[in-house]
Amino acid sequence: MNIIVCAKVIPASSVTIEIDAATKRMVRKGVPHELDPAAACALEEGLRLMEKNGGTVTVVTMGIGDATIGIRNALAMGATSAMHILDDAVAGSDTLGTAKVLAAAIRKESFDLVLCAAESSDSYAGIVPGQLARLLGLPPLTFAKEIAVEGKKITVKRQGESGYDVVEAELPALVTVTSGINEPRYPQLKGIMAAKKKEIKNYTAAALGLGPDQVGASGAREKVLGVGRPPARQAGKIVTDEGDGGKQIADFLAEMKII
Amino acid sequence: MADLIWVYAEVVEDKITPTTLELLSKAAELGTAEAVLLGPVPDDAVQTLANHGAGKVYCSSDPVFRDYLTIPAVETLAALIKKHQPALMLFASSYAGRDVACALSALLDLGVITDVGDFTLKDGSVEATIPALGGSYQNTSTLAVAGTKILLVRAKSFEAKPCSQSASVEEVTPPSDPAVRKVHVTERVTVRREGPQLEGANVVVAGGRGLKSSEHFDMLRQLAELLGGAVGATRAVVDAGWVPYSLQVGQTGKTVKPNLYIACGISGAVQHLAGMKSSKTIIAVNKDPEAPIFQFSDLGVVGDVFKVVPQLIEELKKRRGA
Numbered sequence: 001m002n003i004i005v006c007a008k009v010i011p012a013s014s015v016t017i018e019i020d021a022a023t024k025r026m027v028r029k030g031v032p033h034e035l036d037p038a039a040a041c042a043l044e045e046g047l048r049l050m051e052k053n054g055g056t057v058t059v060v061t062m063g064i065g066d067a068t069i070g071i072r073n074a075l076a077m078g079a080t081s082a083m084h085i086l087d088d089a090v091a092g093s094d095t096l097g098t099a100k101v102l103a104a105a106i107r108k109e110s111f112d113l114v115l116c117a118a119e120s121s122d123s124y125a126g127i128v129p130g131q132l133a134r135l136l137g138l139p140p141l142t143f144a145k146e147i148a149v150e151g152k153k154i155t156v157k158r159q160g161e162s163g164y165d166v167v168e169a170e171l172p173a174l175v176t177v178t179s180g181i182n183e184p185r186y187p188q189l190k191g192i193m194a195a196k197k198k199e200i201k202n203y204t205a206a207a208l209g210l211g212p213d214q215v216g217a218s219g220a221r222e223k224v225l226g227v228g229r230p231p232a233r234q235a236g237k238i239v240t241d242e243g244d245g246g247k248q249i250a251d252f253l254a255e256m257k258i259i
Numbered sequence: 260m261a262d263l264i265w266v267y268a269e270v271v272e273d274k275i276t277p278t279t280l281e282l283l284s285k286a287a288e289l290g291t292a293e294a295v296l297l298g299p300v301p302d303d304a305v306q307t308l309a310n311h312g313a314g315k316v317y318c319s320s321d322p323v324f325r326d327y328l329t330i331p332a333v334e335t336l337a338a339l340i341k342k343h344q345p346a347l348m349l350f351a352s353s354y355a356g357r358d359v360a361c362a363l364s365a366l367l368d369l370g371v372i373t374d375v376g377d378f379t380l381k382d383g384s385v386e387a388t389i390p391a392l393g394g395s396y397q398n399t400s401t402l403a404v405a406g407t408k409i410l411l412v413r414a415k416s417f418e419a420k421p422c423s424q425s426a427s428v429e430e431v432t433p434p435s436d437p438a439v440r441k442v443h444v445t446e447r448v449t450v451r452r453e454g455p456q457l458e459g460a461n462v463v464v465a466g467g468r469g470l471k472s473s474e475h476f477d478m479l480r481q482l483a484e485l486l487g488g489a490v491g492a493t494r495a496v497v498d499a500g501w502v503p504y505s506l507q508v509g510q511t512g513k514t515v516k517p518n519l520y521i522a523c524g525i526s527g528a529v530q531h532l533a534g535m536k537s538s539k540t541i542i543a544v545n546k547d548p549e550a551p552i553f554q555f556s557d558l559g560v561v562g563d564v565f566k567v568v569p570q571l572i573e574e575l576k577k578r579r580g581a
């Protein structure tokens with residue numbers, strides 16, 4: 001079973017994300033990066049399926065040079081190889097542009113399953129996978145909290161508003177996983193050493209047959225007009241509990257006419 | 260002529276979802292509002308849509324929309340959009356809404372703006388406000404495409420306003436191509452929730468990892484009951500299995516906007532704030548004076564939840580008795 005995992009590499013969680021006023025994008029250059037923890041869950045699921053059914057796990061990332069650290073981490077966790085779309089021409093792509101890039105890269109491989117995180121930890125858009133599935137003509141099975149594969153059939157438990165649905169499709173398919181699906185493994189020393197020898201294929205947009213009318217800022221359907229700070233909420237009163245904290249809340253509720 | 264604005268209507272547990280009605284009300288305010296309703300529907304659904312501004316409802320109660328996810332709805336919508344060219348196609352940021360909107364945006368090559376908190380429509384061009392990074396930033400975006408603009412809008416962004424109107428109904432034919440039957444729902448499991456519903460609750464008492472274990476949520480249930488509210492939780496707590504997923508508040512959980520939100524042992528991660536920040540009054544109890552939640556609180560109590568909350572419960576009982 002050959003599995004593709006789309007993994008974003010994002011500014012590390014310790015970094016306070018800033019937005020560049022001029023480009024109106026997240027500042028990505030020059031800040032430490034890490035494999036998106038949400039994508040790590042998708043990768044973990046892929047690795048487990050590979051361990052059970054054989055085959056390969058290929059990680060696909062569209063990102064700047066700093067993303068290499070996250071890709072190495074994915075390889076150290078056990079991915080077989082990686083594709084990195086590394087090209088200034090794709091900077092500023094919107095979700096659809098990103099999905100087009102990922103689709104073109106994935107078409108270069110033969111695969112049975114594409115795994116994504118339901119949403120990334122930096123943008124939470126949760127849009128790219130659904131677009132990607134459509135572009136690749138794959139059935140989308142989204143918000144999986146459990147995955148089972150039997151022959152050509154894939155079954156997932158799909159998170160929903162009031163419980164979950166059991167959903168099935170034929171492979172090849174695209175599945176997005178929720179972050180609670182598993183606890184991703186940490187890379188071991190052996191994995192880290194092995195990762196150094198694994199292949200990372202680099203692609204440009206042009207090599208994938210995509211021009212500026214499709215990708216990058218020029219190809220983006222969605223244009224960011226501005227970024228700003230919303231009106232700050234005034235922090236209220238802060239008190240330290242000296243044995244009467246509960247009473248103080250009750251007084252406050254009475255004052256606000258809530259009780 | 261007024262702009263034509265479509266809303267993708269959703270039904271959950273036999274009811275048109277509140278967000279559908281919020282979107283319709285907004286659509287009716289800005290232009291000619293119409294709804295698309297696909298799948299077996301409750302009897303009063305069309306009337307409910309009309310009562311919130313829909314002048315027309317495109318509908319099909321074919322079971323294919325219930326039994327096969329996303330693709331049948333996307334094909335049907337794409338054909339309808341090509342024919343009628345609405346200026347705007349609005350979806351709720353829900354599970355189904357997101358799936359359908361994403362696929363549609365790719366199929367029609369139109370792009371999509373997600374997580375929209377507010378928007379304007381002028382001369383066919385849309386300007387959307389998106390609270391970003393858990394609300395610490397606010398972006399404005401537009402869709403630079405000719406044709407229908409697709410937006411995914413957050414729950415509770417607008418008020419659902421009942422009005423009395425009648426809607427015409429147009430039956431739509433479901434796609435006959437068997438290839439749309441790809442994502443098959445074989446079972447639906449409803450996880451019964453206890454207590455009042457989180458969405459729509461006037462008071463939410465939410466717990467985080469600071470509560471230490473599942474049993475201690477009893478304390479919050481008691482407090483919620485005294486205040487006539489519902490219990491919520493952070494994802495950390497849900498992931499730990501202390502309470503069911505349906506109680507999760509935040510970016511990947513529910514968006515709530517109660518009159519009163521009491522956050523107990525919650526740090527205030529951006530992803531959590533995204534789901535509760537617009538609550539009218541926020542009270543936080545946390546033993547760490549540096550916890551980010553305090554920056555969003557009207558009243559913050561730096562203290563131990565196991566002391567403060569029981570005292571509050573006693574105090575409420577006492578005052579109620581008095």
Ligand SMILES: Cc1cc2nc3c(=O)[nH]c(=O)nc-3n(C[C@H](O)[C@H](O)[C@H](O)COP(=O)(O)OP(=O)(O)OC[C@H]3O[C@@H](n4cnc5c(N)ncnc54)[C@H](O)[C@@H]3O)c2cc1C
Pocket residue numbers: 037038119120121179466467468469470492493494495496507508509510511512513523524525526527528529530531534544545546547550562563564565
């Ligand atoms: C893609 C993604 C999506 C996410 N979506 C969501 C979401 O929808 N909702 C959500 O909530 N989270 C979400 N998260 C997780 C989020 O980042 C945080 O990890 C989570 O909200 C933290 O939960 P918490 O506040 O319970 O735990 P912690 O951050 O561990 O905070 C516990 C707090 O309890 C306090 N405390 C401990 N003991 C006591 C005591 N005895 N008395 C008083 N205070 C005490 C501590 O000081 C601390 O501030 C998401 C994360 C990712 C990556």
Ligand SMILES: Nc1ncnc2c1ncn2[C@@H]1O[C@H](COP(=O)(O)O)[C@@H](O)[C@H]1O
Pocket residue numbers: 005006007008009036038039042060061062063095098102115116117118119120121123124125126127128129
């Ligand atoms: N630049 C990218 N490179 C690889 N995968 C991506 C990229 N952007 C989005 N994805 C995939 O789509 C998921 C959701 O991302 P998003 O739509 O940004 O929330 C991610 O977890 C990845 O699986």
